Amino acid sequence: MLAPSTAAAQGGSVLLEADVDGRPVGVGNLVLKPSEAAKVSITVRNGTDTVQRIKTVRISGTALALTFFTYDTTVPFDVPPRSAETRSFPLEPTDLGSQALGLLPVTIEVVDVQRETIASVETTGDVKGSLWSVYGAFGLGVLVLTALSWAGALLALARRRLPANRWQRAMRFLPAGIGTGLVAVISLSVLRLVAPSPTAEIPFIVGAAAAAFVLGYVTPHPGERPPSSLDADTVRIPR
Incomplete structure (x- = not known):
């Protein structure tokens, strides 16, 4: 089941919305093609009384508790209290084909200057990679x-x-x-x-x-191995 396209950070007061090529994240699968650049747009809604200082937008794909690809894009901007800010940037996953393929959980998150995640949104990514990734x-x-x-x-x-x-x-x-x-x-x-x-x-x-x-x-008990007909102790020499 897909996560909603808006996710809350600590305190539940900072929200993140994202879309890729105009399609909201969380609506259907997020198609990622190594050969095609994508336009990512994020909106951070700050419901706190403090400024949220965004430094990086991170897009990562995981499976079985392992991370198979991560893209960090530096997009520094501040979100004043009780307001929202939107930023857009290109994503060029040229090496994605050698990292993953198929359906994978994908997370988009905004990270502050202390490298702490402020808010995130999750979806299912459809990665058009290689079997030899x-x-x-x-x-x-x-x-x-x-x-x-x-x-x-x-x-x-x-x-x-x-x-x-x-x-x-x-x-x-x-x-x-x-x-x-x-x-x-x-x-x-x-x-x-x-x-x-x-x-x-x-x-x-x-x-x-x-x-x-x-x-x-x-499974059946292995038991003892049957004695060999050539066992020296069981061979009788006729007289």
Whole structure:
């Protein structure tokens, strides 16, 4: 769910409104194309009794508690008490294609001279990046590690080398389940179906982890390895 296009800072008295290429942030997805410059306009409404000194406008994209791109634009201006100020500036995300792709939560915030966030607004960004971007490579890395985790667990099951304790067997499968949940979240983001967010991430990751944990718990007891027919202690030499 998208955040409203107006956000409050500390005290709830400083509000930020933003639009990109004339479209209000928070209405639909914010399309970001590395090959195209965008015109960003922000309005800061100061409802306090003190001057708000803006220094920087920051636009960032995050997923899974990780920041994949950040653009800081220096736009110094003051907002007098009980008034509003509007500023516009161009955004040229030329290197965005190598940083992210797909649907990502995007935050626009105004930062003061002490580098403190005064107010912010959140939306979902549709980044037209490359599969080989940092975010894409991160997803591929998680996919490879998850595949290796499943292969290791299932191979140990086939060779009857899992721990005898059920809880230990469940923990052996748990990393593969967590990885499966992460792969699902990243895949839905890259395919532009669902943007990563706590409400989307937690059910996928926890659900996949729980399923893998239960699978490991109910796997059959490995038991003792059957004795080899060539075991020296069991071979009888006819007389």
